[in-house]
Amino acid sequence: MSHQPVKFYQTGTFTVGNRLLDESIRSVQATKTRSNSLNSGHRACQGCGEALGARYALDAAMDVSHHQLIAANATGCLEVFSTPYPETSWQLPWIHSLFGNAAAVATGIAAALRIKGRSEVRVIAQGGDGGTTDIGFGCLSGMFERNDDVLYLCYDNEAYMNTGVQRSSATPPAVRTATTLPVGAEPGNVFGQGKFVPTIAMAHGIPYVATATVADLFDLEYKVKKAIQIRGAKYLHIFVPCPLGWGAASSDTIKLADMAKECGLFPVFEAEHGKVTGVSKIRKLIPVEEYLKRQRRYAHLFGKSPATDVISKIQARADENIRMYGLLATDVR
Amino acid sequence: MNKPFAITLDVGSSLANKTGSWRTQRPVYLNRKPPCNHQCPAGENIQHWLYLAEEHQYEAAWRVIMEDNPFPAVMGRVCYHSCEKVCNRGQVDLPVGINSVERFLGDQAIKHDWQVTPGAPTGKKVLVVGAGPSGLSAAYHLARSGHAVTVLEANDKAGGMLRYGIPKYRLPREKLNAEIARIKKLGVDIQLRTRVTDLSATLAAGHYDACYVALGLQQGRLEPIPQQGHLPVLDAVSVLRAVELEESVAPLGHVVVYGGGNTAIDVARSAIRLGALSATVVVLEARDQMPAHPEEVREGLEEGITLLNLRKIIQIQDHTLTLEIMVSGEGRETLPTGQTEAVHADLLVQALGQAGDYSLFSSLPQEVTIQNGAVLVDQKGMTSLAGVFAGGDMTPSARNATAAIGAGKKAARHIDRLLRGAMESACLPQELADIRWMNTRYYSDAPRTIRPILDIVRRTSGFAEVVGNLDEDTALFEARRCMSCGNCFECDNCYGVCPDNAVIKLGPGNRFKINYDYCKGCGICAAECPCGAIRMETEQI
Ligand SMILES: Cc1cc2nc3c(=O)[nH]c(=O)nc-3n(C[C@H](O)[C@H](O)[C@H](O)COP(=O)(O)OP(=O)(O)OC[C@H]3O[C@@H](n4cnc5c(N)ncnc54)[C@H](O)[C@@H]3O)c2cc1C
Ligand SMILES: Cc1ncc(C[n+]2csc(CCOP(=O)(O)OP(=O)(O)O)c2C)c(N)n1
Ligand code: SF4
Ligand code: SF4
């Protein structure tokens, strides 16, 4: 695990806080003084993983930067549900860019701060998977290549949710979306080549790349804090279940994020200068089927005659991740 | 209008948007009853005292035990800890070592001489007959309620079967003595060598307002077996009593014990310690059917006792016992095979059950109902005679020390209400903290600390205590394995996981509150509460 958990017997560092732990090692989310960067009253759906992930990440960033933080935000749910004019849920300097240029806007902010000599102010760019892996990808790659002093946060809910669940290049194979209906010989999204932006970010050789989920708060906070303290381009890819787009129970958000990690479909790791330096091991391996079954976007794979061939192809992808990143506890890394 | 171009509205916070109106379900905090508490025959609030022990608050934890049970140090040694069998942690890895932590707390109390205070005097007098665990438990609770309590006990010393039955290698007498002394310090008057033979006379003479009778079962039962020759045949109760009094019973040699309960195992293990050449336990039932606690059997076998299951003694010819080989039938039934075998014995001890002596009731104005050798009592622990309560081994019960203590507590509560003329307080039954309400992902994996077992040599050669004590570190570790089933332990999960910041943290000890202005009712907080202390309820629209 990238984040070294404090050895604690009753509850691990898995709970948000713990009355038995020293205050200094509890999570930012456990404190009464957390900044609630994304405040109540936002219009995200019930149980939105993106809303949760954004508060987790930005509160940690606010904490470590002593509230010296500016965020640029691509169009997408996160922007729309938080800031319907004239209201906003944000409790930090925040700017809405376009759908595809959050990285470039953040680069501009970082440049301005550099010229003004305000090195204590940290800059974040954030967006959904569509805004990051598709339309914003050129600006993002440029930001990496120039090693601009920005932390880019991608909230991956695996489709264009804000506009009604259309496929993005981060949508997994076989998933039903509005544009990949479960019809024809290969229902749902195609098994393409895949596009996993964390590894593309690593290929740029930038100082820090990591993945995280809303199911492991300590790990997420650790990664945000570490990234904020690094000068240069950083990329953090956060897995955020979307109850609406995935057809999942709103109470399942954290559970699904955990299951995605525990079955191997979403590898949680960190990398420095292009090399993986730590992975979160699977605590209790589960078959992908358990994860898929809880989501209606995969419903066409189950039912009377389950599409076992498709399920085993998805399992093969998970197995490949497990092998490639060494996700089992027995793997040494 | 002093606004920039194309701007017509003031900027505002989203707090103006009360998203709570979207809700169809609402999260509600509650306490559910942990299975351990539910199971404990003495009704201990185990979850609560473990909670305090987790915080190093050992004295406070001990005081919580003392609310229900005045014998933590004894319990931590002899209780069969059925609580651990139902402990939810057992479904995650291994049950919490509740009993070991209880022993640790009991020993801490003795070490630091923690005491309890009596209640404000009520002017009422209560008689307790029998200073076994049940009578002493009732006396303790009654004294804490402020009643003047007199305990009359036939034996030289108080403790009942805790002293004259359970051997000292399992229960060191200094622990028992310390916990009885604490009860005396409360003002309980224990009069020894005082057998009650006529209850109505005793009640009248002492002007008692109520009484609790806990006589136990003092007579060992002897089953008639056709015998020729002169092999000594004794009952287990007499043998263990003699062991306690350090009287010699009979030449030891090869000892055969007949019976499959804990008493039989205790006799056999004691015999080994006293230097018997062998100790063989003849049991009618199969190994997995015998009533003795498996742990006791295992420890006995390690010490060298021999177990002969599915055997019935049908004849005694001088020093030779004829055993008939049995087979298991349906359920707990055993069937004879007609085949026999012979075993040599120098002493036969029968551990086949005990009987009570209820002659003290005969002079009462109204009859006390006795059925199958047990005195019947109602829900409150009262016999068919108003004001006369009874409990423990002499009533239909589990016949163990913990149940006896629980019966004493219950009777004391009802005697107290009777004497005060108080109404029954109806309390709603609490929902059980079933593991399906919990999210055990949050508990990290930790093995149970195994109590160090003294090495076999030390154990068989004397009456040193067998099961070792936990040191503070290990006790703390063990306590912290508790998952706090059904009761908030302030893990901050609900506060952290709410996507709408709709959970308000009230600070240490004060738990949390839902802000229904913004709670959308997603249910994440309830799903992620490790211990099941939040329930989703349908909103009344
Ligand atoms: C060998 C053996 C081992 C056991 N091991 C365990 C164990 O490990 N764990 C466990 O939980 N339980 C164990 N038990 C059972 C447990 O000891 C009893 O269930 C418990 O002691 C019953 O408590 P009691 O107060 O009802 O009766 P007792 O303990 O029998 O006490 C009754 C008291 O009343 C006194 N008395 C009786 N008649 C009169 C009278 N007329 N006047 C005055 N005083 C009188 C007796 O002298 C005695 O002191 C064991 C029992 C035996 C025999
Ligand atoms: C240039 C441009 N094209 C299309 C849109 C419409 N649009 C707004 S948000 C969005 C999808 C957002 O998807 P994603 O980035 O994954 O964020 P999510 O809503 O899923 O969090 C689209 C297509 C736009 N705003 N600008
Ligand atoms: S559609 Fe999905 S990402 Fe968008 S607000 Fe709803 S739950 Fe969140
Ligand atoms: S985990 Fe704790 S509260 Fe739950 S049953 Fe076990 S001892 Fe009781």
Ligand code: SF4
């Ligand atoms: S997590 Fe928040 S919004 Fe969801 S039910 Fe609980 S309090 Fe309400």
Ligand code: SF4
């Ligand atoms: S989630 Fe934690 S803090 Fe919240 S009610 Fe449950 S135990 Fe208490």
Ligand SMILES: [Mg+2]
């Ligand atoms: Mg998206």
